[in-house]
Amino acid sequence: MPNRIVSAHTMRAMDARTCTVEQITSHMLMARAGQALFDKILTKKQYRNKRPLVVCGPGNNGGDGLVVAEKMFAKGMDVVVFLVSENNVLSDENQQVYERIKSHVIRIQKPGDLAWLDTKVKESDWILEALFGLGLTRPIKGLFANVIKRLNASRKPIVSIDLPAGLHTDSGLVLGCAIQATETWAIQAYKYGHFLGEGQDVCGHLERIEVGIVPVESIWSHQHMTPTDFEGKFPLRKQNVHKYHFGHVLVFGGSENMMGAPILTALASMRAGSGLASIVIPETLRPYYTFEQPEIMVKTYQLEDHTQSLSAFSDKAVCVFGPGLGKKSSDYTAVISSLIAQKRPLVVDADGLHYAKPSRSQLLASPHVVLTPHYGEFVRFFDVDPKTDEDLVTTVERVMQGTQAVLVLKGPVTLIVIDGCVRWISFGSSALAKAGTGDVLAGIIAARIAVNQSLFEASCEAVALHAKAGLLVEQLRHRESLIASDLIDVLHDAFHALHNENA
Numbered sequence: 001m002p003n004r005i006v007s008a009h010t011m012r013a014m015d016a017r018t019c020t021v022e023q024i025t026s027h028m029l030m031a032r033a034g035q036a037l038f039d040k041i042l043t044k045k046q047y048r049n050k051r052p053l054v055v056c057g058p059g060n061n062g063g064d065g066l067v068v069a070e071k072m073f074a075k076g077m078d079v080v081v082f083l084v085s086e087n088n089v090l091s092d093e094n095q096q097v098y099e100r101i102k103s104h105v106i107r108i109q110k111p112g113d114l115a116w117l118d119t120k121v122k123e124s125d126w127i128l129e130a131l132f133g134l135g136l137t138r139p140i141k142g143l144f145a146n147v148i149k150r151l152n153a154s155r156k157p158i159v160s161i162d163l164p165a166g167l168h169t170d171s172g173l174v175l176g177c178a179i180q181a182t183e184t185w186a187i188q189a190y191k192y193g194h195f196l197g198e199g200q201d202v203c204g205h206l207e208r209i210e211v212g213i214v215p216v217e218s219i220w221s222h223q224h225m226t227p228t229d230f231e232g233k234f235p236l237r238k239q240n241v242h243k244y245h246f247g248h249v250l251v252f253g254g255s256e257n258m259m260g261a262p263i264l265t266a267l268a269s270m271r272a273g274s275g276l277a278s279i280v281i282p283e284t285l286r287p288y289y290t291f292e293q294p295e296i297m298v299k300t301y302q303l304e305d306h307t308q309s310l311s312a313f314s315d316k317a318v319c320v321f322g323p324g325l326g327k328k329s330s331d332y333t334a335v336i337s338s339l340i341a342q343k344r345p346l347v348v349d350a351d352g353l354h355y356a357k358p359s360r361s362q363l364l365a366s367p368h369v370v371l372t373p374h375y376g377e378f379v380r381f382f383d384v385d386p387k388t389d390e391d392l393v394t395t396v397e398r399v400m401q402g403t404q405a406v407l408v409l410k411g412p413v414t415l416i417v418i419d420g421c422v423r424w425i426s427f428g429s430s431a432l433a434k435a436g437t438g439d440v441l442a443g444i445i446a447a448r449i450a451v452n453q454s455l456f457e458a459s460c461e462a463v464a465l466h467a468k469a470g471l472l473v474e475q476l477r478h479r480e481s482l483i484a485s486d487l488i489d490v491l492h493d494a495f496h497a498l499h500n501e502n503a
Contacts, residue, residue, distance in 0.1 A: 003190065004189045014214060052124060062083065080106070082107075082117060109143075130160075136163075141176055171196060181202060195413040195426045223421075226427060234498055246447075249270075251320045254325070264488070266296045270296075306334065318345045324350070325354075353380070
C-alpha cells in the first residue's frame with residue numbers, strides 16, 4: 001500500500017521488523033534511507049546544483065541527514081553541515097556517521113555557536129532539515145528553538161526529512177515551535193501528523209520516499225487518498241437508462257429558521273447524479289417552505305403520527321436525515337427509529353445525529369448507515385472526552401471497532417471509516433469551512449450511494465468530489481468567498497476534473 005499512513009509506534013515496529021527479516025543493522029537501514037534521500041535530491045532541479053545547508057539533530061533523524069551530507073561530500077557538492085546538540089550525546093547510529101565526517105561538521109552546542117549558523121544560512125541556497133523525527137514528544141525550547149527560528153527567518157527553501165522539526169508524529173500538534181517546511185519527504189510511509197493538527201500548514205509539499213521498509217500487520221489499515229486514486233470511479237452514463245436507475249433521494253430536514261439546509265442537500269444530490277430528489281417535512285412546516293426550486297419535490301407527513309405516512313416512502317432509494325432539523329422536537333427521535341427499521345441506505349447528518357444518539361447501537365450495527373459528523377458532533381455522539389480520551393485516530397478506531405456502519409468524520413482532513421479501514425482525504429480547501437458545505441456533502445454521498453452498492457466506496461467518492469469542488473471554487477473566486485451553493489454550481493466540473501486527472 002504505497003499511500004499507507006502509520007503512527008510512530010507502527011513505524012518503529014516496521015523498522016525493527018525490516019532489520020530482523022533482512023538481517024541488517026539499524027545503521028545499515030539508516031544508510032539505505034540516506035541513499036534514497038540523496039537520490040531524491042538528484043531528481044530535483046531546484047536542489048541538485050545548488051548550495052545546500054544540512055542541519056541535523058542528535059537522533060536517528062539527524063543521522064539520516066548526516067548520511068545525505070556524506071553522499072553530498074562524495075559527489076563534490078558545496079555543502080555545509082551543522083549538528084545541533086546541547087551535549088555530546090548522540091544516538092549510536094548518528095555517532096557512527098558523525099565519526100566518519102566529523103571534520104566537515106560544525107557543532108552547535110551553545111548560543112554562541114549560532115553565529116556560525118547565521119553566516120552559513122546566508123551563503124546557502126536551500127536547507128535540508130533533520131533535527132527531530134519520530135521521537136519528539138516534548139516542546140522545543142532553548143538552543144533548538146533558536147535554530148528553528150533562524151531557519152524559518154532565512155526564507156530559504158527548507159526540505160524536512162520525514163517530519164518538520166517540532167511537529168508531533170501522531171497528533172500533528174506543534175510542540176513549542178516548528179520548522180515551516182517548503183517540502184517534507186516522508187520516509188517509507190506517511191505519518192498521522194502530516195495531515196492532522198498543524199501538519200498540513202507546516203509540511204509544505206509532501207512526498208513519500210520508498211526505502212524498502214517491511215510492513216507489519218495491523219488490525220487497522222490507514223491510507224491517504226489522492227485524486228488519482230479515483231480512476232474509473234466516475235464513468236459516463238450509458239444511453240439506455242432512465243431517472244429511476246439513479247435513485248430517489250429523500251431529505252428529512254428543515255425547521256422554521258433553517259429551510260435552506262435540506263434544499264442544499266437535495267440539489268447537491270441531483271447535481272451529483274441522483275435521478276430524483278424530494279424534501280420530506282412535517283405538514284406543519286409546509287408554510288415555511290418558500291423556495292422556488294423546480295427540480296426538487298416536496299413531500300409532507302404528520303410528525304406525531306409518522307409511522308404510516310413514512311411507509312409510503314419505503315420504495316425510495318436513499319434517505320438523508322438531519323440537515324436543518326434543529327434540536328427542538330423530540331418526535332424526530334422516533335422518526336429516525338422508523339427509518340432505521342426500513343433497512344435502506346440512510347445518511348445521518350448534522351442535527352440528525354442529535355436525534356439518532358439514543359439509537360446509536362442500532363445505527364452502528366447497520367450496514368445501511370453512513371454517519372457524517374464534524375469533530376464537535378463526533379465528540380457528542382460518541383461521548384468522547386477530548387481532555388482525557390485517546391488521540392483522535394485511536395478514538396476513531398475504538399468507537400468503530402466491530403461496527404458495520406460507515407463514519408465520515410469531516411474536517412481539514414476527512415476520515416472515511418469502516419471497521420478495520422480508514423481512508424484519509426486531505427486535498428480539499430479550507431474554503432469549505434463555511435456553513436452549509438456539510439449539507440452539500442450529505443447530498444453528494446446520497447447520490448453516490450444510489451449508484452454504488454458499497455456505502456464505503458460511495459462515501460469516499462463523495463468526499464473526493466466535494467473536496468475537488470472546493471478547490472475549483474477557490475480557483476474561480478477566493479478561499480474566503482465560497483458559499484455552500486457555489487459547490488453545487490461546480491460539481492459538474494469536479495466530475496470532469498477527476499475524470500481528466502485519471503485519463
